[in-house]
Amino acid sequence: MRTLAEIVASGDVELYVAGALDPVERAAFEDALLRYPELEREVHAVAEAVEIAARARAKAPRPGHKERVMAAITTTEQAPDIVIDNHPAPVLALDVTGQRSDRRSRVWQYAAVASLLIGIVTTSVLSIMLGEAHDELEHARRELSIAKNEQRVLASRVVQYQDVFSSVSDTNTVRVALAGTANAPASLASLYWNRSTKDVVIDFGKMPRVDDGQDYQLWAIVNGKPVDLGVFNPDNSQERLAIMRDVESPSAFAVTVEPRGGRPEPTLEAMVAIGTL
């Protein structure tokens, strides 16, 4: 059995707080938690450091999110739930003092004990079955939640692809091939510009990845001047198509590599692809 010092020095506390111990290690650690009250203090010290570090990553959700969360909690609260009664079955006091020791009363005592035992066994079995049902319900809830999220992702992507498809397949749309420059001969992208709606869609599936902290930035050349049409990144977007900003009367399009988020003016020496209309 490990001592408190050995457990602390092993790094198990840090992994326990992360929920990263395997089931066997976790059970052993929780046994140790019962044995060593000081271990609980160590767990809390690590958890507090994690909490403080976590706050550095805070980012505000969109307005109205809190209300949605509270509405979901209220809805859950109103839904019927399974309640498992883990209280022990009531124990009846039997008169076993012998004051009424006739055979008939003894038969009743045996009957009472037998029915009590049957009751306890039945309650235990039901409790186990309810426990299993509860676990299954939790599992089903978890699966349903994942399925709902997947459905949302797929639905939003379908809508996005429909937009792109209708834009690209429109007879007013022209395709512009953006070929790699001497800086990046391997670069290749296709751009679609709609003369009527002015929509711009870029297919960057063949563009190489950029370094961390960098994005590609698309520019239209309008009256000889560059106009920013937004950034895209083959790594971050998880897509190969992007809808960019609309543009009136471009004569050419160019792609540069810029710091993440883009720049107001293009870095000409970082131009990697260009194509004219």
Place this chain on the structure above:
Amino acid sequence: MSSPSPQARTHAFVERLRAGETSVMADIYDDYGATLFGILSRIVRDDSLAEDLVQETFVRVWTQRSTYDTRKGTLFTWMLNIGRNLAIDMLRSSAYKASSNNQSVDELVGIHEPEADTAVVPETIDVRDHVDRLPNDQRLIVELTYFRGLTQSEIADQFGIPLGTVKSRLRLAMNALRAIYAEVNS
């Protein structure tokens, strides 16, 4: 006036959770909502999805409140583990992978600089400075373990180090972080 410690906040919230006071969830949201959202949105890289995951985490905290054991960590770390597991399950689901151009989970939760994609809440800047005082490898191991949910063996693979070294390096990093916080608070 300094804010109460995480343990004091946990204690106050837990009392109200145990009393079945629904309004405590609004206060917990005010305290932890943005932090949880920031972490989950970095895992799934999709703000709408992260909002759904935060919502599901809060619902679970409420429905499973009787299972929270104060000995096992702060309320926040319990919530973080629930939310992060939901996010990882989501990323590992087949439909999500199919919808993400077959990008692997390893790529999705892989290493990249912690601060690179953070949209900062102004109050967090001080704390971030403290985290930034850790050496790079320690900062990354904290990030991957607590905020990305990588397993020990995944981290060992990422760093090309033996499993045992993951534990010792993580402990070293957390000790350094605790020392920094202690120094700042003293």
